[in-house]
Amino acid sequence: MPELPEVETIVRELAGELTGCTLGQVRLRRRDIVHGDPRPLGRLLTGKRVERVRRRAKRIILELEPATQLVFHLGMSGRLELWDAAAPIAKHTHLRIALRDTKLELRFCDPRRFGGVWCLTEGSKHHGRTLSELGPEPLELTLRRFAELLSRPRQIKALLLDQRAIAGLGNIYCDESLYAANVHPLIEAGRLDDDQVRRLLRAIKTTLRKAIRYKGTTFRAYRRSDGTPGAFLRHLRVYQRAGEPCRRCGTIIERLSAAGRSTFICPTCQPPP
Known part of the structure; x- marks a missing residue:
């Protein structure tokens, strides 16, 4: 999507x-x-x-x-x-x-x-x-507002995917942002400490801006308005890379289910809750 x-x-x-x-x-x-x-x-x-x-x-x-x-x-x-x-x-x-x-x-x-x-x-x-009915834009979120959103008792990935909470994130950029922030997708949002909250917001904004710079990610359907593919695929760190080594530590990327979605993590960089 x-x-x-x-x-x-x-x-x-x-x-x-x-x-x-x-x-x-x-x-x-x-x-x-x-x-x-x-x-x-x-x-x-x-x-x-x-x-x-x-x-x-x-x-x-x-x-x-x-x-x-x-x-x-x-x-x-x-x-x-x-x-x-x-x-x-x-x-x-x-x-x-x-x-x-x-x-x-x-x-x-x-x-x-x-x-x-x-x-x-x-x-x-x-x-x-x-x-x-849509939530705030992730690129416009302040740290205070983001921390307020994360105070809810929900798994962090489920919260990030909820368009009424934060609008615009989907499976790809949730996984990439959580990895960049060293946050496990199954941890309860309210359990994140201040440093993790700051890292996650920074990771979301950095990941989205980089993906925009490379015109998005094309797997199958997505094409730019002129019909050409996006170029961010080669920059993905975990998404759809199950069985491949983590680019940061070498641990094999794993696939699990979070928020009802296929989810990709590095079990070393993203320790379980």
Whole structure:
């Protein structure tokens, strides 16, 4: 699933192409990807100007003029890409939006259909709730706020994955951050001492910023807005490296289950609770 660095990469790349453009014809192949009534989608979007492209957690938001937001969640396998309008249409392309006065169109492709689209206006059913339920952005967290969040009696990985607590982290960057901070994923968050809390917040921010710099991590589905893969895969320290030596101490990386997810640790660098 694309996480914060992957979505941030797509947003930055799309912003340069979409900002200032006017949306044209809307072609919707599958209505069930739209949250809410899909019928007025064309009417709500056609003729709207893109004022800004931004990210909130793992969501891509097109701020449209006037007072409309088009929100994309990529789910497990979604891609949001700009294509030449004459290019062949890939299988599982569910939504196409033409850009007026260009030969380009925005295409949303999602083979597994865990993603979705919201068109939010002032009076829409999902307005306000879709984004307001998300927790704070990890790159904007202060140490005090982070410590408050970690005072809850939950396993640390489960807490980091909870989008209502901290928005944007997923399995990859949770594992990488916990490893970098020498924190075991099964430890109760409230048991972390002040030094561990500081190390973990620093590790989260450092890991995310580095992943953004390398345009995210590609295993299978994730692609940048131009269709090319991210380059952070070779920088992973533990994620999907079970059976390989730790790059820090040489201990074999292990796989276990935490928060219902496959989790990768170094048992030496991350001693159990």
